[in-house]
Amino acid sequence: MTVVLSSLERVRRSKVIEQAVSNRVQRTGDFIIRKLAQKQKLLSTTSNGQVLSSVAPLVVGINGAQGSGKTTLVRGLVEFLRDRNIATVGFSLDDIYLTHREQQELAETHRDNPLLQFRGQAGTHDVELGHRTLAALLRNDSAVDIPAYDKSLNGGYGDRVPLAEWQTATPPIDVVLFEGWSLGFRVLDDREFAHFIEQVRKPGGGSVLCKHSQKYSDQNLREINENLVKYEGMLYPLIDAWVYMRVADADVVYRWRKEQEDELAATGRPSLSDKQLEDFVTRFLPAYEMALGKLDKRGFISSGLLPAPDTLRMHLDLERNVVAWDHKF
Numbered sequence: 184m185t186v187v188l189s190s191l192e193r194v195r196r197s198k199v200i201e202q203a204v205s206n207r208v209q210r211t212g213d214f215i216i217r218k219l220a221q222k223q224k225l226l227s228t229t230s231n232g233q234v235l236s237s238v239a240p241l242v243v244g245i246n247g248a249q250g251s252g253k254t255t256l257v258r259g260l261v262e263f264l265r266d267r268n269i270a271t272v273g274f275s276l277d278d279i280y281l282t283h284r285e286q287q288e289l290a291e292t293h294r295d296n297p298l299l300q301f302r303g304q305a306g307t308h309d310v311e312l313g314h315r316t317l318a319a320l321l322r323n324d325s326a327v328d329i330p331a332y333d334k335s336l337n338g339g340y341g342d343r344v345p346l347a348e349w350q351t352a353t354p355p356i357d358v359v360l361f362e363g364w365s366l367g368f369r370v371l372d373d374r375e376f377a378h379f380i381e382q383v384r385k386p387g388g389g390s391v392l393c394k395h396s397q398k399y400s401d402q403n404l405r406e407i408n409e410n411l412v413k414y415e416g417m418l419y420p421l422i423d424a425w426v427y428m429r430v431a432d433a434d435v436v437y438r439w440r441k442e443q444e445d446e447l448a449a450t451g452r453p454s455l456s457d458k459q460l461e462d463f464v465t466r467f468l469p470a471y472e473m474a475l476g477k478l479d480k481r482g483f484i485s486s487g488l489l490p491a492p493d494t495l496r497m498h499l500d501l502e503r504n505v506v507a508w509d510h511k512f
Contacts, residue, residue, distance in 0.1 A: 210497075214424075215241065238323070238355075239323055242421055242423050243360050243424050244361050244367055245425070245426045245428070246483070248430050249364045250440050250443060251430065258273075272350070274360075279308050279313040289306065295400075296403045304407050305411045306410035311417070314417040317418065325354065367422075369483075371477065380401055395469050396472050420484065420487075427496045429496050433468055433472065437460070494510065
């Protein structure tokens with residue numbers, strides 16, 4: 184049953200959310216400014232003491248579950264940093280999805296893997312494009328076209344937008360914000376993957392922590408895991424610091440998306456049915472089940488240029504409230 188909020192309740196909730204977003208932007212922005220100062224100090228002089236005319240920007244990876252507020256956070260951070268004369272550009276892992284044609288070809292060549300039939304999972308991004316974009320931004324010596332993707336094209340299957348519509352970043356750039364729900368997910372080695380599959384296939388229905396992976400074959404899951412090798416090799420080493428919007432249970436993704444769809448329905452806008460939403464969300468949850476444990480234990484891969492800790496973690500509850508902050512790794 185869809186619950187329609189009263190006008191007063193919507194206003195009250197909006198003000199609470201606005202204050203919460205402002206607080207997390209402030210806390211995260213302060214962390215980024217500290218890391219920027221560290222990188223600028225590190226790179227401002229060469230080994231013989233000469234001052235460099237151009238310093239590579241700080242690249243910050245932002246990981247958070249779908250619906251956690253990553254896009255809102257990035258939007259707020261861009262404004263926060265620009266207000267302090269820190270030139271900032273932001274884009275998303277979504278912006279480097281394969282083109283519609285490339286995704287169709289991928290689906291055709293992997294017909295036995297339901298996880299690769301639609302954009303989202305590792306393997307459905309143009310990692311080389313992401314690498315070229317980040318590398319060009321790090322050189323900081325010429326204008327860089329930032330890829331963009333429109334999920335509404337092709338009846339919701341999406342496509343990359345024409346180059347003429349891409350945002351152009353003009354140097355000098357101080358900070359690059361790169362966000363994505365699976366950005367930073369790490370490859371499980373053979374031992375780790377075997378343990379994960381053991382949990383998935385436990386007698387009696389498998390571990391509750393891996394329940395969404397049970398409907399997929401071992402090979403389906405192995406392909407997604409192996410696809411992360413390219414992300415680890417080409418994207419993560421270009422990222423200097425991380426912001427992690429951590430959730431304790433990936434099942435919250437469905438709840439958050441359900442709230443968004445209910446709000447759309449309440450205002451008369453097109454929305455997904457419960458069945459459509461379930462089909463959509465459950466396609467992504469196996470990746471969370473494989474990745475979150477290792478992120479908690481081992482952290483993110485980064486450039487290694489800056490002193491630890493290189494990760495700011497905000498712990499979110501079921502209502503997206505930040506219940507704790509800490510620095511990790």
